[in-house]
Amino acid sequence: MSNQEKGFPISHIVGFLLSITFTVVALLVALKTDLPKTTIMFVIGGLAVLQAGLQLIMFMHLNEGKDNYSKIIHTVYAIFMAVVIVIGSIWVVTAGHSIH
Amino acid sequence: MEGKINTSAPIEYQSEQSKLNILGFWVFLAAEIILFATLFSVFGVLKDRTAGGPAGSEIFEIKDVIIQTLLLLTSSFTAGIVIFEMRRGNRRGLIIWLVITLLFGLGFLSMEINEFMHYYHEGATMQTSAFLSSLFVLLGTHGAHVTLGTGWAILIIIQLLTKGINPTTAGKMHIWSLYWHFLDVIWIFIFTFVYLAGVL
Numbered sequence: 001m002s003n004q005e006k007g008f009p010i011s012h013i014v015g016f017l018l019s020i021t022f023t024v025v026a027l028l029v030a031l032k033t034d035l036p037k038t039t040i041m042f043v044i045g046g047l048a049v050l051q052a053g054l055q056l057i058m059f060m061h062l063n064e065g066k067d068n069y070s071k072i073i074h075t076v077y078a079i080f081m082a083v084v085i086v087i088g089s090i091w092v093v094t095a096g097h098s099i100h
Numbered sequence: 101m102e103g104k105i106n107t108s109a110p111i112e113y114q115s116e117q118s119k120l121n122i123l124g125f126w127v128f129l130a131a132e133i134i135l136f137a138t139l140f141s142v143f144g145v146l147k148d149r150t151a152g153g154p155a156g157s158e159i160f161e162i163k164d165v166i167i168q169t170l171l172l173l174t175s176s177f178t179a180g181i182v183i184f185e186m187r188r189g190n191r192r193g194l195i196i197w198l199v200i201t202l203l204f205g206l207g208f209l210s211m212e213i214n215e216f217m218h219y220y221h222e223g224a225t226m227q228t229s230a231f232l233s234s235l236f237v238l239l240g241t242h243g244a245h246v247t248l249g250t251g252w253a254i255l256i257i258i259q260l261l262t263k264g265i266n267p268t269t270a271g272k273m274h275i276w277s278l279y280w281h282f283l284d285v286i287w288i289f290i291f292t293f294v295y296l297a298g299v300l
Binding site for chain 2: 009012013015016019020023026027030031037040041044045047048051052055056058059060061064065066067070071074075077078079081082083085086088089090093094
């Protein structure tokens, strides 16, 4: 069998420990600190993005294979559209445009 | 696309069809990102429209949410081990880790069903307010995906038992693992922007 993986899944375990760490830090910042709400949202939002990046690269093998650029460009574009949809919708509805 | 098969590549890339299927599944995942983006934007717009019903901070049980998050994070890790064992050609290890992954997934699902029943008994139903409608649609769509993923994995286990690990079944397993990790990513955003933001 070619391309045997090493006997111990070290990168998976590192990824798992990191993912647990991001979650625990988000919990502590959200529930145990008295920072302003906006600061907390930016910190836990940033941790969610880190978590997503970790899953994409370490577990979903986004960088792997001959088609890696196609996968990366397509996925990044989808994430961009998701950000536009979410931020755009909330902005349009909360910025006072709905009065008119 | 080159016609030659690279035998040093992982097994799921050793069939041209499986390679294309994996790329195609990433295209599907992009559409799923947009699906969940629309549900998150509906929730983001309607989260304060409680219409006299309970707000998130009154009904969310943050301890249960933490357990759900740990179950799904762990199942994402064990799904990573599934692919690791598959690439080593270890069918027995693959199936054992896949069953463990599904047990974590079923644990998550049973907690989510309990959570919905708890909300129902608190008088928080889909009809109560725009906030709860958007909450149930977002959580329900995610939960339905996890349910589908569980059934899908069982079908792949049957194929692995009858056909073994070959480039075709390995491609299917790889695609399923992408789906499962993707659901974990969506859950992290639900955990952060629905539950944590809701109880701040």
